Amino acid sequence: MEELEFEKRTSGTVTYKKVIMEEARIQYDSSLNEEIKDLRGTVDMLRWEVGTLKDRVDELEKERESLPVSFRIVEVRETTVEEAKEKILGYYEEHKDESIYPDDVADALGLDLKITMQAAEELKKEGKLKEAR
Numbered sequence: 001m002e003e004l005e006f007e008k009r010t011s012g013t014v015t016y017k018k019v020i021m022e023e024a025r026i027q028y029d030s031s032l033n034e035e036i037k038d039l040r041g042t043v044d045m046l047r048w049e050v051g052t053l054k055d056r057v058d059e060l061e062k063e064r065e066s067l068p069v070s071f072r073i074v075e076v077r078e079t080t081v082e083e084a085k086e087k088i089l090g091y092y093e094e095h096k097d098e099s100i101y102p103d104d105v106a107d108a109l110g111l112d113l114k115i116t117m118q119a120a121e122e123l124k125k126e127g128k129l130k131e132a133r
Contacts, residue, residue: 077110084111084119089128 079087087109092100106116123129 072107074107075110076106076112079111079115081115081119081122084109084115085123085128087111088116088119088123092129 088105088111091105091109102116102120103113105111105120106113109116111119120129124131
C-alpha cells in the first residue's frame, strides 16, 4: 500500500513522496476465547439474577398495595397536663355524641398520649369527664 504525502512549494509545484505502510497483525491468544466465554456466562447469570430480583420486587410492590395498612404523621406539641385538660374538655364537648378513645384525642389535638391519659384520668377524678360504659 502506498500513501502519498505532499508539500506545496512556493513556485506552485507539488512534490510527492512515497511512504510504504506496513501491515500490523494482532496475535490472537486462544486462551482469551475461554475467558470471553466465561465472562459471557457470568453476564448471563447476572442478567438472570437481576431479572429474578426485579420480578420479586414487583411481587412485593403488588402485595404492599393490597395491604390494609395506613398511617399518618401526627405532630405532637409539648404541653402541660393543665393545658391538655382544657383542650381535652373542649374536644369532648365538640364530640359528645361520639365514642372517643384517648389515642384519638391525642392524635386530633397533637398531644402526647401519656399526657392525654394523665389529663383524662385527672378530669375523671374531678368529675369533669365520665367514663363511657
